[in-house]
Amino acid sequence: xxxxxxxxxxxxxxxxxxxxxxxxxxxxxxxxEHFLKSLSLVxxxxxxxxxxxxxxxxxxxxxxxxxxxxxxxxxxxxxxxDVLDKIHPELKNNYRMYFQKGAELIINAWTNGKxxxxxxxxxxxxxxxxWYEKNRSNIIIPx
Numbered sequence: 001x002x003x004x005x006x007x008x009x010x011x012x013x014x015x016x017x018x019x020x021x022x023x024x025x026x027x028x029x030x031x032x033e034h035f036l037k038s039l040s041l042v043x044x045x046x047x048x049x050x051x052x053x054x055x056x057x058x059x060x061x062x063x064x065x066x067x068x069x070x071x072x073x074x075x076x077x078x079x080x081x082d083v084l085d086k087i088h089p090e091l092k093n094n095y096r097m098y099f100q101k102g103a104e105l106i107i108n109a110w111t112n113g114k115x116x117x118x119x120x121x122x123x124x125x126x127x128x129x130x131w132y133e134k135n136r137s138n139i140i141i142p143x
Contacts, residue, residue, distance in 0.1 A: 024142045031078070031079060032079070034075045035083070035084065035087065038075035041071050042072045042099075045069065048064070066111065069103055069106060073104060076095070076100045079095075087141055090135070101121075102121045102122070102127075109121060
């Protein structure tokens, strides 16, 4: 009887774990690509900027930075909240509050000359980076 009870308990545990594994539709996977693209654009731009080193930014490079950040912001706007929730339970709030709002403030600062917005946006992006680094091992998107 103990063995049967253990087998039933084991079966229930397996079924509960299996029910926790979320199923992704193809459309959800495609929508999640906007999340990945937004991050990729910011990382590529930062990498390009770091290669250039310190100094005065040319008008052409400045326009490239604005364009990359605007494209990242546009991609962020395409990601649905339900998809962010599926990726990680805290992602939606952190992504919208830190990454997306940070990008929006920086773009606003660079296009309208609002220095305070730039500082605020950069601080938000730093907070996003901290949160992401702490949680990235739990962020899984099926391909």
